[in-house]
Amino acid sequence: MKSDDLPPQASYDTPTLHAGGLYIAGRWEPGTGIPVANPATGDILAEVADASVEDALRAVDAAAAAAAQWRSTPARQRAEILRRWFQLMTEHAEELARLISLENGKALPDARGEVSHAAEFFRWYAEEAVRIAGEFRHSPSGAHRILVDHEPIGIALLITPWNFPAAMATRKIGPALAAGCTVILKPAAETPLTAFALARLGAEAGVPPGVVNVITTSRPADITNAVLADRRVRKLSFTGSTCVGRLLLAEAAKNVVSCSMELGGNAPFLVFNDADLDSALEGAMVAKMRNAGEACTAANRFYVQSGIHDAFVAGLTQRMAALKVGPGLNSGVQVGPMITSAAVAKIDRLVQAAVAQGAHIHTGGQALPGAGYFYPPTVIDNVPRDAEIAKAEIFGPVACVYRFESEEEAIVAANDTEYGLAVYVYSQDLAKAMRVGKRLESGMVAINRGLMSDPAAPFGGVKQSGIGREGGVTGILEYLEPKYYAVSF
Numbered sequence: 464m465k466s467d468d469l470p471p472q473a474s475y476d477t478p479t480l481h482a483g484g485l486y487i488a489g490r491w492e493p494g495t496g497i498p499v500a501n502p503a504t505g506d507i508l509a510e511v512a513d514a515s516v517e518d519a520l521r522a523v524d525a526a527a528a529a530a531a532q533w534r535s536t537p538a539r540q541r542a543e544i545l546r547r548w549f550q551l552m553t554e555h556a557e558e559l560a561r562l563i564s565l566e567n568g569k570a571l572p573d574a575r576g577e578v579s580h581a582a583e584f585f586r587w588y589a590e591e592a593v594r595i596a597g598e599f600r601h602s603p604s605g606a607h608r609i610l611v612d613h614e615p616i617g618i619a620l621l622i623t624p625w626n627f628p629a630a631m632a633t634r635k636i637g638p639a640l641a642a643g644c645t646v647i648l649k650p651a652a653e654t655p656l657t658a659f660a661l662a663r664l665g666a667e668a669g670v671p672p673g674v675v676n677v678i679t680t681s682r683p684a685d686i687t688n689a690v691l692a693d694r695r696v697r698k699l700s701f702t703g704s705t706c707v708g709r710l711l712l713a714e715a716a717k718n719v720v721s722c723s724m725e726l727g728g729n730a731p732f733l734v735f736n737d738a739d740l741d742s743a744l745e746g747a748m749v750a751k752m753r754n755a756g757e758a759c760t761a762a763n764r765f766y767v768q769s770g771i772h773d774a775f776v777a778g779l780t781q782r783m784a785a786l787k788v789g790p791g792l793n794s795g796v797q798v799g800p801m802i803t804s805a806a807v808a809k810i811d812r813l814v815q816a817a818v819a820q821g822a823h824i825h826t827g828g829q830a831l832p833g834a835g836y837f838y839p840p841t842v843i844d845n846v847p848r849d850a851e852i853a854k855a856e857i858f859g860p861v862a863c864v865y866r867f868e869s870e871e872e873a874i875v876a877a878n879d880t881e882y883g884l885a886v887y888v889y890s891q892d893l894a895k896a897m898r899v900g901k902r903l904e905s906g907m908v909a910i911n912r913g914l915m916s917d918p919a920a921p922f923g924g925v926k927q928s929g930i931g932r933e934g935g936v937t938g939i940l941e942y943l944e945p946k947y948y949a950v951s952f
């Protein structure tokens with residue numbers, strides 16, 4: 464059954480209103496097949512449509528049908544639609560935050576932070592849409608002039624994870640639409656309701672039918688492989704795990720599709736003896752506990768210099784033990800559940816294996832019993848550097864602390880990872896912090912700060928953490944192709 468006249472959204476607080484289904488060519492197509500659970504209880508919140516390959520290819524048809532009109536829509540008009548979308552997200556911020564908390568589990572303050580961060584991508588790219596620059600040069604020989612224009616790259620497939628269901632979508636849709644591309648968004652099956660809510664607001668903001676399509680599936684590989692095999696699709700922007708990123712890069716290679724990859728991380732957090740202890744602890748709590756540790760930028764490995772190590776461990780333990788854990792929507796809760804029971808089992812396995820290798824638990828360290836997928840804030844030290852927990856993405860509220868003596872030792876240890884997304888450095892000697900930052904293999908360095916994400920900044924990693932950047936003035940370039948004109952005059 465197809466329907467473009469589902470009842471208007473009275474509230475974004477009621478999850479059943481979001482079981483809208485696929486959103487293709489501006490029409491809602493109700494369906495079932497994918498249950499969406501509340502991680503705080505394990506209860507099913509809603510069931511959403513499970514797209515077939517044919518559905519996915521209809522989404523490509525819709526994006527293709529809308530492409531010519533959208534790329535020729537004046538930049539100012541595209542900008543104003545994005546700006547209205549920002550405005551609508553801001554007006555509906557509380558409802559969106561509650562919805563994110565329901566399906567993802569995160570504590571309401573984290574969800575509120577995500578909504579305002581997510582909306583900012585639409586505001587930022589509304590501003591960037593009208594500033595897409597070209598280039599004019601003289602050829603060195605004097606033979607001709609070099610003119611460079613930037614054209615929309617074409618239809619983009621956007622694949623997003625569950626950990627920031629709003630922000631990871633707007634960080635892609637914003638620059639894509641600003642550049643003049645039409646898109647197919649495939650959100651994670653765990654958190655599709657936020658994507659549907661965003662699509663509804665986009666329609667209200669004036670996004671024309673077919674410019675943004677949303678498909679949900681329980682068979683992501685089949686669906687995305689089919690979309691990538693369609694030669695009309697020219698861009699893949701993926702945020703998710705490194706292992707899935709590698710599979711998608713191989714698939715995209717078949718049609719030489721341009722790829723932007725925002726992958727996993729294993730961020731080190733370096734604290735030198737000359738750091739301000741309180742500020743380092745405050746930053747550590749943000750870097751570790753935003754989203755309960757379910758963040759690609761989450762600090763996993765705390766390298767703390769000997770002179771400040773014991774005070775840091777004591778302070779971190781006290782702060783972590785004081786956090787309130789519970790269902791994300793409950794008042795005062797700071798740490799919500801993990802996304803699934805499998806996520807809890809993985810975190811627990813990493814912790815127990817480290818303990819078996821000699822690690823010492825200062826607080827937490829055992830999965831919490833009962834309904835819902837809870838893991839307590841945990842601090843461990845004396846972790847062997849070859850333990851699996853030192854190498855893997857923990858993706859949970861576990862801080863591992865390691866002692867170091869020299870700057871050189873800290874740099875070598877911090878770089879001993881396949882990832883290269885985010886690093887944190889705490890020192891009151893800015894020249895030293897910059898010197899260390901320069902030697903760290905990472906796309907982003909936060910100095911005396913526990914948070915680096917900013918829509919105005921280029922977000923992304925090196926090594927196995929990805930290819931390309933999202934956000935900032937560079938983010939839009941991922942959706943543009945330079946076209947060079949050689950002209951004699």
Ligand code: NAD
Pocket residue numbers: 622623624625626627631649650651652683684685687702703704705707708710711724725726727728758759760856884923924928929
């Ligand atoms: P994931 O890789 O399992 O899934 C991400 C998306 O890919 C989902 O939409 C999923 O349905 C889809 N997917 C899964 N298997 C696929 C396949 N074979 N083919 C095509 N699509 C497939 O990741 P996740 O568990 O949802 O998210 C957590 C991961 O995302 C972590 O590794 C985290 O570091 C990373 N992440 C990175 C950033 C960043 O900006 N670098 C931001 C957020 C999350």
